[in-house]
Amino acid sequence: MKEIERPTRNNLEGIGGWLNPSRYGWERISYWFQRLTGVFLLVYFIGHVYETSTIVNGQNAWESFLELTQTLWGHLFLIMVIGASTFHSANGIRLIFTHAGIGLGTPGRPDYPYNPASLNYRQKSGIWIALILAAAAMFYGFNVLFGV
Amino acid sequence: MNNTAIDNKNEQKITLKVYRENRGQDSGSHHDTFEVPYKKWTTVLDALLFVKSYMDPSVAIRYSCRMASCGSCGMKINGVPKLACYTKISELETSTIECEPLPNFPIIRDLVTDFSRFFNHHKSMQPYIQTNDSTEVDTNKGTFSFYQSPEDVDKYLQFSYCIKCGLCYSACPTVGTDLNFPGPQALAQQYRYFADTRDESKKRLDIVDDRHGIWRCHFAGSCSKVCPKGVDPALGIQLLRSYMLGISKNDKIPAKKIEINDDDNNNNSSKI
Structure with missing residues (x-):
């Protein structure tokens, strides 16, 4: 790829541009959730690896660390993990299909008011399914952890 | 006042x-x-x-x-x-x-x-028809035109409606964090020429196959949302990527060249 001369960075939206996803519809909100849950799950996995590694220090160290997850905040954190992983997986599957060109529609002759073929009902349904699955998984996790 | x-x-x-x-x-x-x-x-x-x-x-x-x-x-x-x-x-x-x-x-x-960076990205896509021989521009040997069916045209027409207003580039969250990312406009133009049966370039996919290239698109769809002409850049990018991943097969049949003779020109007809 031809190297582009690096001009001034002024007026770049940067990560701040991600913080207001409501301007561009559900697809942008889904993008924001996918990034947010991805970073959250990365933090969780690093913590999880650290947590499981405490077993090398003996059973007491392992159990004392495990008790952290048995608190109110520990349970809420795990419910967040359940919701994030469910949304990230379900929405990720949708994105795998779109990256493969599946479910996007075909190019044609655009007519006013120019509804984009790629932002069709299949994509919106996929996003809603991912959100509903995440909510259902969090609800199930809440029932299991809090015994409601 | x-x-x-x-x-x-x-x-x-x-x-x-x-x-x-x-x-x-x-x-x-x-x-x-x-x-x-x-x-x-x-x-x-x-x-x-x-x-x-x-x-x-x-x-x-x-x-x-x-x-x-x-x-x-x-x-x-x-x-x-x-x-x-x-x-x-x-x-x-x-x-x-x-x-x-x-x-x-x-x-x-x-x-x-300042649109310099935007246009530089556009130019880096080589946004023009490339053919393996230059006979169609050799006036000594007569001129040629290309035969394309309406279906062939439909594959790229909407992407050729781009007016380079920069709205998609402005809405793209990846552009906001990576200056070397070509942006939706340039990538959609790459698909526009890739899908054109008149274009015979073998290097189009290589141009965007870069760690700052097409792989940085995460399909936020904002580019298509703001496009005022219905170009739908997100569609072009995903379709181009499906070819690069080998999921879609490139079954493009090069357009037939139609020789236009002076006599035919005068009679407003052509010979295949």
Whole structure:
């Protein structure tokens, strides 16, 4: 790829541009959730690896660390993990299909008011399914952890 | 400054908040507020031109055709990139309209931004038909034209409607964090030429196969959401990527060349 001369960075939206996803519809909100849950799950996995590694220090160290997850905040954190992983997986599957060109529609002759073929009902349904699955998984996790 | 000839108490008025900055003078930025009369059909560009004519001629804007054909008047209107000439005040349904320069484009002055980086990315896509022989431009051997069916044309036509207004580039979250990412406009143009049966270039996919290239698109869809011409850049990018991943097969059949003889030209006919 031809190297582009690096001009001034002024007026770049940067990560701040991600913080207001409501301007561009559900697809942008889904993008924001996918990034947010991805970073959250990365933090969780690093913590999880650290947590499981405490077993090398003996059973007491392992159990004392495990008790952290048995608190109110520990349970809420795990419910967040359940919701994030469910949304990230379900929405990720949708994105795998779109990256493969599946479910996007075909190019044609655009007519006013120019509804984009790629932002069709299949994509919106996929996003809603991912959100509903995440909510259902969090609800199930809440029932299991809090015994409601 | 008020103009009494046009100051009518019965007229509806809108508050325009216009971003002001002059990078050349490095004097910082601020917003100026103007009360502008409007009708049902008044566009944001009309209102800005009213400001320039009767209130503050120093407001800098770029515009030309006033009919969404030239792509000059792109700006952030109430937080979303839009063409000022294509956005009616009455459709915004707000009492205040905030006009700011397009994000991800360096500001020159007020609402005028620098498109150099955007056009450089566009040029880097080699946005022209490339063929393996040059006979069609060799006038000594006669001229040629290409045969394309309507179905062949439909594969790329919508992407050729791009007016390079920069709204998609401005809305793209990846562009906002990676200056080397070509952006939706350039990538969609790459698909436009890749899908064209007249184009025989074998290097098109290599141009975008880069860690700052097509793989940085995460299908936020914002580019297609803001496109004023229905180009749908996100569709082009995903279709191009499906070819690069080997999921879609490149079954493009090169367009047949039709020789046009002088006699045929005169008779308004051609020979395949």
